[in-house]
Amino acid sequence: MHADHAGRTADPVDPTRKARLASRLGGTVAARWFEALYETPLLFAAILDDAGRVLDANQPVVEGCGLERAEVLGRPFWACGWWTPDPELSARLRGWCEAVLRTGEPLRTRSHFFLGDGTRRLVDLVLFRVGDDDGAGYLMVTGLDVTDALATQREREHRVDVQADALHQVAEARQRAIETVRRAEWRAEERLRRLVVVALELLGAETVADLTTIVVDHAVPVLGADGGALVVRQGTDRLRVVVGERLGRQVQAGGDLPYDSPLPAGHTARTGELLLLPDRAAGLAFTPQMAEVYRITERDAWAFLPLRVGTGLLGALAVSWRDEREFAPDEIAVLEAFAAQTAQALDRIQHLRARRESALAAQRLSEALQYSLLTQPPTAALLDIAVRYQPAAHEAKVGGDWYDAFETADGATMLVVGDVTGHDREAVAAMGQIRNLLRGLGYDSGDGPAALLGRLDRALRGLRVGALATAVLGRVERDPEDPPGMRRLRWSNAGHPPPLLRGPDGSVRVLAAHDLLLGVDPDANRRELVVELAEGSTLVLYTDGLVERRDGVLDDGIEVLARRLAEIGDRPAEEVCDLLLRVAPPGHEDDIALLVMGLRPTAPVRAAAGRRPGRGR
Structure with missing residues (x-):
């Protein structure tokens, strides 16, 4: 799903605004949903307060639709530019929002909406209420633009219908097309659901091993990948490698690489360069040492993505596939989004470990003083x-x-x-x-x-x-x-x-x-x-x-x-x-x-x- 229609390029999300809202939500369930959905490029996402006013929304739903953020935030959801060109539609949206906030029952429906230039589109809309520990309620709104998919489906059905000389074959093709669309919709919904679950799991990771299990063994399989590893920088002389279980027992569970390792994982962790190796020929052309990696992992395609937080380079995320493949642009975008979330979690884990080590050192010093007396x-x-x-x-x-x-x-x-x-x-x-x-x-x-x-x-x-x-x-x-x-x-x-x-x-x-x-x-x-x-x-x-x-x-x-x-x-x-x-x-x-x-x-x-x-x- 792409939200920035008509070639629009939106400004990046304001991190200060995001931080303010995250602080306001605190450690609530709403905060965790908001954190998981806010940065995703895969769907529209907004969060409303218990009066239906827009607290915040991600880039695709505001700038991607050609709206001004200042004209959206703080206004009732149904009074914003997506619906106001059609008063009846605006009233219908208001009724849906109030019903979900009142009953707590989620609602899924399809509705027309409007871009900033007046273009009419169709969205698959989901509204669900999220409560926090104090009993306050928030309304989460997600949506998927299905205009193009439905238009494509209608065109296909029209072409089939006009072929009267092959009515039986047309009917079968039509049924197969419908089933394909349904399976694609189901797969898309399941992928989104699993991605949200993974994003929430990342918030609970406390060690690099936890992080590897969540990202490599739980998340990348959603994208069709089959294993990988995290490479974490250890000062300026070593790289720590933590391998996911999906690569098999024949692969070493972890270890160190020299900082100047010629392997792609070391190169990306050291330089921050994205490396895509779609087949064995590409990997061996990069370095002959990849031959051993191919032998013990039995994976033919690899992607190596840098783990960055701000200007800091923390390491690399390695993702593997059993068969050769071509990397599509949207697949690379999702992998980069995963790497960004992984880097944030890794940065939090490293800071937590440093604080614990500092506290333990202070504890031992105090105990030594106490025992000396x-x-x-x-x-x-x-x-x-x-x-x-x-x-x-x-x-x-x-x-x-x-x-x-x-x-x-x-x-x-x-x-x-x-x-x-x-x-x-x-x-x-x-x-x-x-x-x-x-x-x-x-x-x-x-x-x-x-x-x-x-x-x-x-x-x-x-x-x-x-x-x-x-x-x-x-x-x-x-x-x-x-x-x-x-x-x-x-x-x-x-x-x-x-x-x-x-x-x-x-x-x-x-x-x-x-x-x-x-x-x-x-x-x-x-x-x-x-x-x-x-x-x-x-x-x-x-x-x-x-x-x-x-x-x-x-x-x-x-x-x-x-x-x-x-x-x-x-x-x-x-x-x-x-x-x-x-x-x-x-x-x-x-x-x-x-x-x-x-x-x-x-x-x-x-x-x-x-x-x-x-x-x-």
Whole structure:
């Protein structure tokens, strides 16, 4: 179908206008139909709003019909120049549009229409309603100019009718002609339908392999082709070849070509030149190396089309046929349209991959920073301390969870587990600052946990560390009046999940008392509580990733953790850590920091090069 009658040459489609409409439609179904139909040279295509006004139309339906775009956009479809020369026809079009918008039932019909010079033509018209997620409706209009085809058919029928001396033969010829036209119409409709499906599939391609399957194995067979490949430029020294499955298992599934390869695919990917090789003689004349390609593919005709986006050359699309062929101009135009759509999809895939690789590199850097701050706990004769850290199951997240354990200058042991809000590099950086500040403040001051958390909060404000964090801080120390195996835990909680304490008798206490989190009010009062630790006690500090459930409340998760701690019994801290981590929900969406301290009569001293606190499960 050709829309620019009488030799008219229309201006190219305004990409800015197209982009504005695509932005307005957003990610709706209407947007996907519009994107698939807008650039096609094969049929008229327009999109109307729910009042029947023309939002946009492709080049064949406006400039190709001799109309001015400014006189079409924004006007009711039935009030534009295709119909207005005939008021009755205009009224009929209005009724069709309103019925489809009202009922949602598609309509297909044939109707006369007028070119800009008044020429009367006949169009095969399809109107169908497309809805979006908000319930708004759009009316898609497509059409195929069938004037010439019907005129040809009428002339043929007339010639047959006048041959009265061969009535029987004429009748048979007439029937065959009608069937041919019907089959041609069906093939044209089926081709258009499959091309639209392919265009929509291209929007979902995420890898070059996906793109090859859609274009080479799904799309080009619509045109009668039988296989092909994508050739993608890899910098300035290599070409990556991804072969479609239709070429057969004997063809290598993919590989690299030298950048200066003499093969036609390399030439087109390197120079941007369209190459058509209708037979083996043409291919061998281009380069003798095509002999091997012909041998292993058993395809005699090839077309190599450049993949361009703007001024950038991304590679080449190779399309093959089993038999020799002559390339018709309309076939070349469709192949070039396919190559343009393929190039757009390839450009999107490459940008998506680059963004993912950049995000993954940032993720790994943040994780490395985070792990560098999660050091081994101190070892002591009586205190058995073990730690674990598990990142969230979602790889795109890093968190501000941390644990720490260190000995102070006066011989006490400080224990802390905290969580900075956020899941990004800023949260990791803030976590490092808070951890190091707390270490510096607590090492030689002798202050208790409540005083230390207050000093830390004021330091965060004074040093302009703009972060919110929860933390529970404990100080394990010995009172000279206590028995040798007894210790005291002084602790303070800044908005953090409560610690759990398992006694020697197996009972588990939830140390449930907490104050305001850090970073809100540095002058807030903070409480400090004291609990005695007897030999055989186990203290558990953790972040909410261990107990938080998507469909439950935090208290339920804490209760499950407490029951698990009671069931574990008197075990070394390393074993307790591993067993408690099993409580975490599968695919947990938040990081987990866990610190377990056991008070043992004789705790083994772990070597500094022992098990690294990290991703142990």
